[in-house]
Amino acid sequence: MIYKLYENLSKEQLKGEYLTLKKEYESFKNLNLKLDMSRGKPCEEQLNLSLNMLKDIDINHFTKTKQGQDPRNYGLLSGTLEAKQFFSNILNVPTEKIIVGDGSSLSLMFDYISMATNFGLLGSTPWNKLEEVKFLCPCPGYDRHFAICELFNIKMINININQNGPDVNQIKELVEKDHSVKGIWCVPKYSNPTGITYKNEIVTALAKLKPAAKDFRIFWDNAYAIHHLSQQHDELLNIFEECEKYNTQNMVVEFTSTAKITFAGSGISAIAASEENIKDILNIMSKRIICFNKINQILHATFFNTTEKLEKHMQNHAKIIKPKFDLILNKFEKELKPLKIANWSRPNGGYFISFNALNGCAKRIYELCKESGVTLTSPGATYPYSKDPKDSNIRIAPTYPSIEDLKIASSIFCICVKLATIEKLL
Numbered sequence: 527m528i529y530k531l532y533e534n535l536s537k538e539q540l541k542g543e544y545l546t547l548k549k550e551y552e553s554f555k556n557l558n559l560k561l562d563m564s565r566g567k568p569c570e571e572q573l574n575l576s577l578n579m580l581k582d583i584d585i586n587h588f589t590k591t592k593q594g595q596d597p598r599n600y601g602l603l604s605g606t607l608e609a610k611q612f613f614s615n616i617l618n619v620p621t622e623k624i625i626v627g628d629g630s631s632l633s634l635m636f637d638y639i640s641m642a643t644n645f646g647l648l649g650s651t652p653w654n655k656l657e658e659v660k661f662l663c664p665c666p667g668y669d670r671h672f673a674i675c676e677l678f679n680i681k682m683i684n685i686n687i688n689q690n691g692p693d694v695n696q697i698k699e700l701v702e703k704d705h706s707v708k709g710i711w712c713v714p715k716y717s718n719p720t721g722i723t724y725k726n727e728i729v730t731a732l733a734k735l736k737p738a739a740k741d742f743r744i745f746w747d748n749a750y751a752i753h754h755l756s757q758q759h760d761e762l763l764n765i766f767e768e769c770e771k772y773n774t775q776n777m778v779v780e781f782t783s784t785a786k787i788t789f790a791g792s793g794i795s796a797i798a799a800s801e802e803n804i805k806d807i808l809n810i811m812s813k814r815i816i817c818f819n820k821i822n823q824i825l826h827a828t829f830f831n832t833t834e835k836l837e838k839h840m841q842n843h844a845k846i847i848k849p850k851f852d853l854i855l856n857k858f859e860k861e862l863k864p865l866k867i868a869n870w871s872r873p874n875g876g877y878f879i880s881f882n883a884l885n886g887c888a889k890r891i892y893e894l895c896k897e898s899g900v901t902l903t904s905p906g907a908t909y910p911y912s913k914d915p916k917d918s919n920i921r922i923a924p925t926y927p928s929i930e931d932l933k934i935a936s937s938i939f940c941i942c943v944k945l946a947t948i949e950k951l952l
């Protein structure tokens with residue numbers, strides 16, 4: 527097929543192109559499809575990789591931890607040493623600075639914000655006693671982070687993000703001058719949805735911040751720490767080691783989980799923070815819960831009792847999902863690149879492709895896809911208050927659908943992108 531740049535076509539030619547595409551679109555619509563590329567969920571094949579964790583179990587592991595405690599009983603609020611070691615290997619943070627939680631890291635983030643709001647951090651004034659609390663939100667970003675802020679009435683400020691990471695000049699200006707700026711959301715590795723990993727100089731600049739508010743926190747959501755898609759891994763600088771150089775260790779709280787390593791909702795999660803922050807968190811946490819699910823902690827630590835096993839497991843995940851990313855990216859390359867009407871990320875890991883359409887087209891693409899049976903993440907979701915100022919970004923989640931479904935969904939998506947673009951140009 528010979529592609530002509532839309533910008534070089536006359537109105538008549540564009541209309542002709544539109545009618546041809548519309549016919550193709552209608553034929554897909556008549557198939558009454560129901561395809562979903564909206565949420566970054568593991569597919570069944572991925573979930574099956576962890577099923578053996580529930581098989582071949584030696585019950586002796588569940589009656590005594592390596593340190594001699596009985597994990598079936600109350601106690602060990604901060605987690606078993608085995609589970610802390612598991613996360614210590616992933617995050618490269620000592621076990622003393624780790625708390626292991628239940629199935630969701632998001633709930634740990636929620637709880638930490640709730641703690642800051644109601645009780646303050648390390649003796650600071652609770653945020654609900656303040657006139658205004660602001661968070662910096664590098665965007666496009668993770669919708670559920672933004673939803674927590676909305677719920678707690680925290681004012682969100684958009685921060686630009688590029689291939690290197692968030693705009694540290696913008697961040698520095700706001701954090702160091704405004705004491706109502708209390709936090710920043712960062713997904714520093716294989717970011718949701720841009721797929722970028724923060725460059726060393728960005729991590730260092732963040733560690734060097736001198737916030738006006740002493741209870742300012744960097745929410746370091748390292749959800750995709752080991753979720754590589756290729757052998758050439760991105761490398762992320764250890765922010766705690768950087769903080770040590772500038773004596774800012776209390777400024778960072780890191781989160782992660784095995785939601786996309788083993789079972790979403792039924793994995794284990796972790797907070798990593800300075801010893802002072804860990805103590806502060808445990809103090810409040812101990813009023814809410816006596817201990818987390820230690821049986822699950824032991825299941826996980828036993829299943830991944832060597833680094834090699836974990837690495838192999840993550841390679842098996844990549845083997846399943848990499849072809850799905852490739853399929854979509856190849857489709858975009860073939861169908862959209864020659865037209866120069868959009869750009870998109872080519873991530874080395876994580877769960878998403880971030881797609882940027884011509885300004886003003888994202889909502890329309892979403893609608894067209896929806897009408898033809900393809901569900902995308904709601905347009906705007908990747909921005910605070912669900913408002914994408916350019917109406918351009920669409921988060922694509924290729925992991926859950928089958929390859930067959932993705933072939934059809936990506937074809938429909940490309941047609942919808944072309945239709946919406948022509949509508950905009952006409």
Ligand SMILES: Cc1ncc(COP(=O)(O)O)c(C=O)c1O
Nearest residue numbers: 630631632668713718749783785
């Ligand atoms: C950046 C990020 N953080 C956290 C989560 C949720 O993690 P969990 O299942 O551990 O709550 C997700 C899930 O998509 C995510 O993308």
